[in-house]
Amino acid sequence: MSFGDLNRVNTNVQSMNSQFSLNKINRDLSNNQLRMSTGLRINRAEDDAAGYSIAAKLSSRIEGLDRAMQNVGDAKSVLDIAETGIDKMMDLLIEMKGKATQAANGTLGETERGFIADQISALAAEINEISEQSIFQDISLFGGTDGENTGALELTFQVGERSSDTLTVELTALNVSNLFAGAGAIDGIDAVPAAGAAEMGSLVFDTFDGDTFNAFIDVVDAAINTLAETVNEIGISQSKLSIREETLSTAITANSSARSRIQDADFAKEQSQSIRLQILQQTATAALAQANAGPQAVLSFIR
Template identity: 25%
Template sequence: MVITHNINRMKVTNKLLKNEKSLLTSMKKISSGLKINSASDDAAGSSISTKLKAQIRGLARAQINVQEGIHLSTEMSNSLNLISDNSLIRLRELSLKGASDTSGTEDREAMQNEIDQILEDIDSVADGTEYNGKKLLIPPKQTIYIQSGANAGDAFKIESFEVKVFDIGLGGINVSTRGNAVEALDKVDTAIKKVASYVGEAGSIEEGLQYFSGKLAEYEQNLTSSNSRIEDADLAKESLDLAQRNIITQATQAILAQSNQSPESVMELLK
């Protein structure tokens, strides 16, 4: 008979240690809300989750970039509309008035003064339209890239416009004579068409970025849902597991107490 080694006690102790480790793991999952608190919990799942979280963070940053791009395109649209709806339409009215022989010399001088002021206003609006230091409506044209996704190749391209007076063909227009006024009217009509096309392009840019924003939000939601299935704990299940492990721990402790008494009983008999 072997009485110096209590094998049953060793088995029960090992079982108790394993159960306490599982109990601690369940408690961590419940307290953190995560079923993966370290790579050892699920090495493959942890690796996938890390990649998903990198993509999710990238999409969140791309969403901010796209919103900044929308603000940029809105700034362009507002300025282009201001030039088109206010300045160019008023220039057309003045050119039409000057194209009539009913306009006298003083009328033409007053009209020309207003035209010169409008032309200055157009240049002022073009010069002042910028976003974070980037000029949007003056030469030279530039390409502005918006990082619109989580990966290197995801870029949305925005082309700036040139709408200063000479760029849209209105340099030096005057209504000093009927002939000059008719010529000015043709130039203004051409400028209106050009700026109108720019307004349409700016609107398309904003529409495209709004579309990207919606797709980014949808993609981010899908990835977050996928990561949740990998990483988030099922609290109901973990709570049930915790209760079961508590019961097992209590039962194992009771068995361990009994196994400790067995060798003592044998020694008593040998006295």
């Protein structure tokens, strides 16, 4: 840096040097205040081009992981609703088996069995009601393929940031038509559509003898097994989702920490830098004032 000749007034090199220093200090102080106000060390690509690029990629990944975490929560909600519905159906089937066992006993007459048959039919109707009420965001969980009450509903959940990070769950259509398909072959029971029919079905007893109810016990047991298998698959999927949730949480924390180290400002360092720059600003301002006053000394030569 040139200090110039104090005896020359046309070009004040000292003033120019002081202005250059003061401008640089003001610029550094402005950047320092920006970092402190935003909390970011990198606010523009020019601050750190490589760091800016890495931080952007990390932000993109974190956003994907956050969304995946929400998707996992939605998936768990879906399965919780399905499990709750199955639990209620299971309670009804257990009660239904108890009544069928009671009606199969030879000590009861036709009238008593008729009353029990009505109760069993009412319980079957409740199963259909539960099936219809098991809904998540307008999706009928037990409505089968396309809500036609047959087949199985296939749900694919995006549980990661990559396109391959998916979990597929199949929920079989659960209603009287499917759960009690075998009842149609029992003498004394009709109005049960065959498995695969679009109707949800109903149970109607035409005769009230012990053999009818005895045979119906096996049908109820088969329905209980169907629910048990379905809830087992749900439990496996819930376990997978819980593991995925933990994995995502760890990944979000790790990536957020990495981004913070690259992008976030060190406030202790920035505060110290701010104090240093403010002092330099004051000294540079004083130096500029002194440099601007220097040429006045030349007047003494011509007095």
